[in-house]
Amino acid sequence: MSAGPVVDVRSLHVRFGEVEAVAGVDLAAHAGQATGLLGRNGAGKSTTMRVLAGVVPPTAGTVLVAGHDVRTHALEVKRAVGYCPDVGGLVPRATPWEHLQLAARLRRLRGWETRARDLLERFELGDVAHRVTTGFSHGMGRRLSVVLAALHEPEVLLLDEPFDGVDPIGVEATFEVISDARSRGACVLVSTHLRELAVEACSSVLVLRGGAQVASAPAGEMTGEEGARAYRSLLD
Amino acid sequence: MPTAASWTELRRSVDDVGALLAFRAGAVRRPAAFRLSALAFVVLTGAAATLPALLPGAGSGSGYALDALLLLPTAMLGLIVLAVASAVASGGGRELLAREHAVAYPVSPSTDHLGALLLAPLNIAWILQTWLLLGAAAYGVPSAQLAPAQIGLLVWVAVATAVGQLVAWSVEAVRRTRHGVAVVRTTGAVVALAAVALQVSGRLTTLLDELGATRWMVVSYVDGFGLRWAGAIAVELVLLVAAVALGAVPAHLAARRAARDELRVESGRHPARRLPRTVLGTLVRTDRGSVWRAVPMRRGLAVLAVGPGLVALAGDLDWARMTILPGLVASGGALLFGVNAWCLDERGGLWRESLPVGAGTVFAARAWVLAEFLLIASAVTLVLGGLRAGAPGPAELTALLCTWLVVVLQVVSSAMRWSSRRPFAVDLRSARATPAPPVVMVGYSTKLAVTTTLTGLVFSGLARVPHAEVSVLVAAPFVVWSLVRLLHARDRWVDPVARARVVTTVAG
Numbered sequence: 250m251s252a253g254p255v256v257d258v259r260s261l262h263v264r265f266g267e268v269e270a271v272a273g274v275d276l277a278a279h280a281g282q283a284t285g286l287l288g289r290n291g292a293g294k295s296t297t298m299r300v301l302a303g304v305v306p307p308t309a310g311t312v313l314v315a316g317h318d319v320r321t322h323a324l325e326v327k328r329a330v331g332y333c334p335d336v337g338g339l340v341p342r343a344t345p346w347e348h349l350q351l352a353a354r355l356r357r358l359r360g361w362e363t364r365a366r367d368l369l370e371r372f373e374l375g376d377v378a379h380r381v382t383t384g385f386s387h388g389m390g391r392r393l394s395v396v397l398a399a400l401h402e403p404e405v406l407l408l409d410e411p412f413d414g415v416d417p418i419g420v421e422a423t424f425e426v427i428s429d430a431r432s433r434g435a436c437v438l439v440s441t442h443l444r445e446l447a448v449e450a451c452s453s454v455l456v457l458r459g460g461a462q463v464a465s466a467p468a469g470e471m472t473g474e475e476g477a478r479a480y481r482s483l484l485d
Numbered sequence: 486m487p488t489a490a491s492w493t494e495l496r497r498s499v500d501d502v503g504a505l506l507a508f509r510a511g512a513v514r515r516p517a518a519f520r521l522s523a524l525a526f527v528v529l530t531g532a533a534a535t536l537p538a539l540l541p542g543a544g545s546g547s548g549y550a551l552d553a554l555l556l557l558p559t560a561m562l563g564l565i566v567l568a569v570a571s572a573v574a575s576g577g578g579r580e581l582l583a584r585e586h587a588v589a590y591p592v593s594p595s596t597d598h599l600g601a602l603l604l605a606p607l608n609i610a611w612i613l614q615t616w617l618l619l620g621a622a623a624y625g626v627p628s629a630q631l632a633p634a635q636i637g638l639l640v641w642v643a644v645a646t647a648v649g650q651l652v653a654w655s656v657e658a659v660r661r662t663r664h665g666v667a668v669v670r671t672t673g674a675v676v677a678l679a680a681v682a683l684q685v686s687g688r689l690t691t692l693l694d695e696l697g698a699t700r701w702m703v704v705s706y707v708d709g710f711g712l713r714w715a716g717a718i719a720v721e722l723v724l725l726v727a728a729v730a731l732g733a734v735p736a737h738l739a740a741r742r743a744a745r746d747e748l749r750v751e752s753g754r755h756p757a758r759r760l761p762r763t764v765l766g767t768l769v770r771t772d773r774g775s776v777w778r779a780v781p782m783r784r785g786l787a788v789l790a791v792g793p794g795l796v797a798l799a800g801d802l803d804w805a806r807m808t809i810l811p812g813l814v815a816s817g818g819a820l821l822f823g824v825n826a827w828c829l830d831e832r833g834g835l836w837r838e839s840l841p842v843g844a845g846t847v848f849a850a851r852a853w854v855l856a857e858f859l860l861i862a863s864a865v866t867l868v869l870g871g872l873r874a875g876a877p878g879p880a881e882l883t884a885l886l887c888t889w890l891v892v893v894l895q896v897v898s899s900a901m902r903w904s905s906r907r908p909f910a911v912d913l914r915s916a917r918a919t920p921a922p923p924v925v926m927v928g929y930s931t932k933l934a935v936t937t938t939l940t941g942l943v944f945s946g947l948a949r950v951p952h953a954e955v956s957v958l959v960a961a962p963f964v965v966w967s968l969v970r971l972l973h974a975r976d977r978w979v980d981p982v983a984r985a986r987v988v989t990t991v992a993g
Contacts, residue, residue, distance in 0.1 A: 348836075
């Protein structure tokens with residue numbers, strides 16, 4: 250295991266036309282740790298996660314994921330990462346099993362079926378494994394997105410709003426996935442606006458506001474009433 | 486349980502349609518281009534309604550002018566058939582506000598009905614048929630009676646559109662009953678086969694003549710401004726108001742019933758199959774699922790492939806004239822999803838983009854799936870059309886195969902280029918969904934129709950040349966040009982910044 254950060258972001262800027270979605274984020278996340286990205290809607294959390302997943306190229310700054318530059322080695326980054334996007338994340342007319350098959354083929358996985366079935370059962374999706382995802386509820390879609398991100402036991406696990414609209418069983422299963430990933434030495438990033446869940450799942454948190462980083466702290470400092478007040482003050 | 490809309494509700498619906506139109510107008514990305522297109526439409530419609538009257542022999546009551554006049558009643562009926570087919574295929578017509586966006590607002594079925602009625606003209610087939618009707622009248626009717634005739638025809642166009650909408654809502658209301666899908670499919674097949682049988686036996690023209698209503702209309706038009714003309718216009722206006730008002734009834738009925746075929750697709754189970762051996766094969770299989778499991782694609786393909794095929798069969802088209810068909814069908818097929826091909830993934834696009842696979846392979850899979858969709862649709866049409874055409878000669882067969890290849894490549898390259906250049910977030914669950922806003926769709930369909938029809942005409946001429954190799958020689962530059970454009974579209978998709986814009990846009 251390398252002592253340096255697995256995810257190393259320096260002065261990240263992302264611009265969409267006139268809009269600067271991310272305006273100078275620095276982030277270092279290490280193996281075996283879970284880092285929470287907190288902030289209000291539009292703070293730049295999801296865009297940062299998309300950059301880390303190799304989906305959106307950075308406009309400026311340096312972003313290294315598992316030692317690969319996302320700008321020049323996006324494919325290597327994608328091999329190292331498991332990504333649960335913030336919106337949907339599912340191909341509408343494909344079944345969960347077909348999603349898993351696609352991921353397994355493109356990631357060259359062998360003997361993945363047992364783990365896939367286990368994950369589907371843990372997230373209570375076993376009964377709908379062969380049903381198209383169009384008719385899924387929001388929570389079911391979120392749970393399946395986490396399964397897809399975790400299937401190949403990635404070096405970097407990126408979960409964007411994994412708790413959004415998810416029932417307590419799904420939340421517990423997501424906690425387990427995060428815990429498993431940490432224990433096998435993966436670097437985990439969880440983006441959410443739900444502070445209580447972030448501090449429960451993560452070892453440190455980063456607060457974003459208006460596309461820029463405003464604070465970085467151990468998760469423990471964000472717990473309880475005191476943490477809520479501190480977090481609230483960072484959002485304004 | 487009331488099924489009809491009250492007058493109060495209708496008035497309210499008219500207000501709501503105004504608000505929705507204003508909302509949609511505000512969301513137009515290029516207002517200047519929109520205004521220019523609207524102006525062009527008005528100018529071209531005016532030109533179609535007047536310029537043929539300036540041609541030699543126009544309104545002479547003999548020769549081609551007489552033929553045009555005699556064909557007007559049939560063309561008027563044809564417009565109704567087209568309006569019905571378009572509205573039925575799109576599950577009751579286009580939506581002024583997409584379903585997933587409309588859920589937050591109290592949009593009544595009456596408003597939906599009126600909105601669909603307003604959007605009906607944003608359809609290249611409707612536009613061309615209307616221009617053809619006005620143009621035929623301008624050429625066939627004596628100039629002194631042209632103004633009353635064109636006024637009458639414009640009202641007729643509105644009547645045909647409203648009747649089409651009324652029938653479409655009725656079909657949709659039936660389709661959503663317990664055995665509705667089977668009833669609609671069986672009825673559709675029986676009607677289509679009956680029409681073909683009548684045409685083949687030579688009785689269709691007689692039957693159309695005996696129907697007489699549109700012939701009476703045309704006779705009243707050419708009578709000039711007078712009591713008879715006023716009577717015809719009054720009848721048309723009564724029909725128009727009745728069709729518009731009655732259309733709200735089945736629209737309400739349909740809105741209360743679940744869309745069974747959409748629900749069946751959404752709850753469909755697909756047992757696991759073995760993985761394809763290659764990455765490209767896996768991507769193609771995923772994309773095929775996205776296409777063939779979508780209600781609008783399946784329904785649209787059935788109408789597109791079978792409709793022109795039956796017309797060709799009934800019309801006893803020869804092989805040379807059949808070169809027009811692949812272009813028509815391929816253009817229509819691309820309008821089902823191809824012009825915004827990346828929208829198939831919808832919100833799954835973000836996840837798919839995070840998978841480790843080359844962007845070029847993803848592009849190849851999508852372009853291939855689009856191409857095979859278009860090839861299958863046009864193949865069905867050609868098989869149907871060829872049933873009465875006998876065995877083609879070598880030159881005819883070569884010309885037809887060359888057209889088929891050329892137009893499919895033309896359409897695929899255009900569609901893939903547009904898909905990257907102007908992506909839209911679209912939910913293709915509903916049969917009423919279109920891959921781009923209706924106004925944009927008119928632009929796309931016009932460009933595709935013009936290109937493929939001209940290409941079809943070139944090869945139609947070549948089919949009559951006794952040397953088959955000429956078609957191959959002419960097809961070669963077309964193929965190369967389309968492939969170059971397809972490669973340009975691929976280059977654009979491979980660019981990470983451009984691709985990120987597309988993926989994040991279609992993900993909504």
